[in-house]
Amino acid sequence: MSEMINGYDLDWTKSEDIVLCGASSYVQKYYFNEKFNLLPDEIKNELKIICVSFAEEAGGILTMEFDKSGNLKFCVRVDDGDFYFDEIESGLKISSYQRKKEELLSQLELFYRLVILGDSAE
Numbered sequence: 001m002s003e004m005i006n007g008y009d010l011d012w013t014k015s016e017d018i019v020l021c022g023a024s025s026y027v028q029k030y031y032f033n034e035k036f037n038l039l040p041d042e043i044k045n046e047l048k049i050i051c052v053s054f055a056e057e058a059g060g061i062l063t064m065e066f067d068k069s070g071n072l073k074f075c076v077r078v079d080d081g082d083f084y085f086d087e088i089e090s091g092l093k094i095s096s097y098q099r100k101k102e103e104l105l106s107q108l109e110l111f112y113r114l115v116i117l118g119d120s121a122e
Helices: 039-055 085-098 100-117
Strands: 018-024 029-032 063-064 072-079
Touching: 018 039, 018 100, 029 039, 029 100, 039 063, 039 085, 039 100, 063 100, 072 085, 085 100
Parallel strands: none
Antiparallel strands: 018 029, 018 063, 063 072
């Protein structure tokens, strides 16, 4: 899935980290990585709500990505000419998600480490 928006390549697969999901306010699209289809639909829907509401309210592009250690990160990208992007709103929303969805996020990290990376349950 590669699209160019004002010179920004929206190829979700080019990240060094593994993209779980993301949404773009520029093209009004949501992306979910098919590698995570084992996740229950309820969790997939929760991720979609997080990403899409972020993109609609703060603007820009939000992706949720796993680093090589299995830590889940919120990554925000913004087009240089996007004067509507609210950096403060962006930071507040991410902090709010991290607090309110702490259990979900830690369970996703555990899932990634066990299922995708094949770590032991110790």
